[in-house]
Amino acid sequence: MRPPEDPGRALIVLALAGLASLGLALYGGGLAWTGVVLVLAVAVLQVVRIAGRGRSEARPAAALQTAGDEAVRRFADAMPDPLVVFGSSAEIIFANQPARETFGELRQGVSFRLRFRSAEMIGLLDSVIREGKPQSADYVERLPLERRFRVTASPLGGAPGTFLATFSDRTEVWRMERMRSDFIANASHELRTPLASVSGFIETLRGPARDDAKARERFLTIMQEQTGRMARLIDDLLSLSRLEMKPVLRGRKPVDLATLMERLIGSMAHLASESGVTIRSDWGEASRVVSGEEDELFQVFENLLANACKYGGGGGRIDVTASPASLDGMPAVSVSVRDYGKGIPREHLPRITERFYRVDADESRMRKGTGLGLAIVKHIVARHGGQLKIDSAPGEGSTFTVVLPSA
């Protein structure tokens, strides 16, 4: 039978028990005495349990009053970090606004263990409840976005049986660390492929193709291409790490973008004619002078124009246009490089500035891409306090827009 749920029903049970014992007593003999003792024991137990329940409720209720106090609640909601108050069986008593924003609905009574069920979290809750001393652990929320927290749990003074857990967000730090290790892994992978191909050709040249002059010539050409690719990759890697070494741009000078672009278009003439495109630039009324580092800005537009020639060459022309813009309310210059090639599918757009991310790996390799060009562009633009915007649709070409602060 299911145990009675409220004191009223417990009283009815008591009364029934009394009646039953009376009946048993009438039935007579030693059996009756055993019955009376048994039934009374049950009744006493019920009463003790009801009383016990009253007591057990008093504790969380007291804590709730504290947490429920409007001022305290507002105070907790105003804290920047997620914060959860829980009881001694790890039931959630209160979750502040940031906690609800970060982890969704955390109603009172929800099991903390069940909601944050990682082994580290369960271990932390168990030991803080058992030992009553502040402790910390790491908690990872992997989906939908990977987030990492340092969670500190400690007993709440003045309210026995209640505990406080605070979450401090460590996602940024961790992401930086991972970026670095990903970078090294990627770089070695990218260098290994051309290296393997070169060493393969050397093997062939010393063995089966030793006396084949025609094959030798062909293989040497490929080997030269591959070593060229490695050299470009190392150049790009070095310029990226140089950029990272000095995250803050020093020694800004006024740079005349129109002159810079003229110089650049001249130096790109060879690549442009090779790709069958004409580059047109139109500066209109926009201010031409921005504040920045000339060599770096040269690299930005060199990479953008090279990309436009390589991947957007099918359209036959590239337009460079400038227009006045603003950055955080300050005057700025917006420069767009527009090609009329095949465009970039939508799903790649958020990722193309990632290192070594390629929309089409084979095409990139064929066009001598290193997979780092846009990463460098993005980095330099960010150092200048500017913005990089990318618009593209398959079949309609792509527009890369750089917004830089005016001098």
Added chain:
Amino acid sequence: MAESNHTVRGFDADLHMLADRIAQMGGMAESMVYDAVSALVRSDESLAGDIRARDVVLDRLQREIDDKAVRIIALRQPMAQDLREVVGAMRIAADLERVGDLGKSIAKRIAVISRESQPRSFYRGLEALADLALGQLKDVLDAYATRSVERIPDMRDRDEAIDSMYTSLFRELLTYMMEDPRNISPCTHLLFCAKNIERIGDHATNVAETVYYIATGRQLEVDRPKDDDSHKVMVRE
């Protein structure tokens, strides 16, 4: 469980204990699958061994939950929601144990697949598939924890996304095999890994149905989309 007020506090304690075990199992099953896929991508064989060790603990937890649930039913004879809570815990534990098994079975293949270094592209689809399945599992377990059943019917539909992703992955792996016969061995193993992940999605759907049943006493309609289309995939030369 979460907001029960039983006069017999032992019963609350029993239900708490069941929920805590489920929490532990859920956390372990999730991390096993996640670690199995990242161990696969990084060819990390030591992590693979660790996953196999965790499966033993997961099995033990499931047996504990079974024993405890049977004892609760025998001794306390729960009714209505309480009964559903106990029976539901057994069912969820069984599904989570299977999820762990599937994670372990991915881990077992890591040694063979990573005998030679494989191109990164082999794993991209698998990672995306795992993200979908793990996302579903997480949402379902979160719904169980917070008792928010309103979103469950939608969650079940996400199984469809997993199935179509699996079908596209199936096709992709077949293409790799046709490109180069040396890819056949690793890609076959990856195909099994993909199948395992797809089935993790099915188990997540089962858990979603159980959670809905526990909270409402009603079963979700049976017209759930169950099939992937990989049995129809053919690649022609």
